[in-house]
Amino acid sequence: MSAINVEIISQLEDNYAFVLYDNTREACIIDPAESMPIIEYLNNKNLKVKDIFITHHHKDHTSGIEGLIKNFPQVNIHSPNPQIENSRFILQNNDEVESRINSFKIISTPGHTLDHIVYYDDDNKILFSGDTLFRLGCGRVFEGTLNQMYSSLQKIKELKNNTTMYCGHEYTINNLNFLENTLNKKVLYNDVRQKIESDIKVHDKSIPFHLDEEKSYNLFLNQESQIGELVKHELKLGNFELFKYLRERKDNF
Numbered sequence: 006m007s008a009i010n011v012e013i014i015s016q017l018e019d020n021y022a023f024v025l026y027d028n029t030r031e032a033c034i035i036d037p038a039e040s041m042p043i044i045e046y047l048n049n050k051n052l053k054v055k056d057i058f059i060t061h062h063h064k065d066h067t068s069g070i071e072g073l074i075k076n077f078p079q080v081n082i083h084s085p086n087p088q089i090e091n092s093r094f095i096l097q098n099n100d101e102v103e104s105r106i107n108s109f110k111i112i113s114t115p116g117h118t119l120d121h122i123v124y125y126d127d128d129n130k131i132l133f134s135g136d137t138l139f140r141l142g143c144g145r146v147f148e149g150t151l152n153q154m155y156s157s158l159q160k161i162k163e164l165k166n167n168t169t170m171y172c173g174h175e176y177t178i179n180n181l182n183f184l185e186n187t188l189n190k191k192v193l194y195n196d197v198r199q200k201i202e203s204d205i206k207v208h209d210k211s212i213p214f215h216l217d218e219e220k221s222y223n224l225f226l227n228q229e230s231q232i233g234e235l236v237k238h239e240l241k242l243g244n245f246e247l248f249k250y251l252r253e254r255k256d257n258f
């Protein structure tokens with residue numbers, strides 16, 4: 006198998022879609038919101054697209070489907086929910102699904118929505134986390150319960166430490182400001198702030214990011230890091246209580 010390329014396509018205000026391709030010029034797409042910039046990229050690179058993968062039913066992850074079908078009528082839509090327009094293959098927890106260039110393991114992550122899934126490619130060690138995990142944050146709990154979201158994040162936490170993560174929105178600086186303010190541990194976030202600011206300066210975006218670093222700093226994902234233990238001790242909270250404390254405050258930040 007040849008190496009896979011992941012192109013991050015900015016969409017709408019702060020969304021990301023992804024084009025995955027290899028040197029066979031075959032491609033697949035994740036979470037298209039706007040078809041035009043994606044079609045432009047595919048045409049420039051002379052890529053053929055056969056598969057689109059959707060993480061959840063929100064419009065800002067699906068509204069590009071229609072335009073892509075018009076340009077690539079043979080494309081297959083894979084999604085977790087038959088109500089998502091043009092869904093042909095419905096995916097469930099633990100399914101293995103193949104595109105022309107790679108294969109994904111499906112991990113069900115209810116919380117943000119009930120239908121939410123994330124796409125994990127174990128060969129390439131990449132995860133597409135949609136609106137479940139963001140860099141230094143997690144999605145707002147709209148449809149599920151806090152318990153569900155907590156369990157969903159635990160599943161991501163258990164993936165291999167060298168996993169590269171691609172999330173659905175550029176919310177990182179806001180998430181970082183929230184953690185610094187809420188935890189009052191600004192100095193402990195110095196290193197990661199420097200890294201994030203440099204990522205944004207160089208690439209104009211803060212993604213992708215890495216699971217091992219995320220486990221040190223993202224207390225929504227991991228409450229057992231050094232910072233997590235410190236905060237739990239101060240606030241006299243357990244793991245889930247700390248997650249709940251942060252998620253509830255973030256809703257009003």
Ligand SMILES: [Fe+2]
Pocket residue numbers: 061063117136
């Ligand atoms: Fe969403």
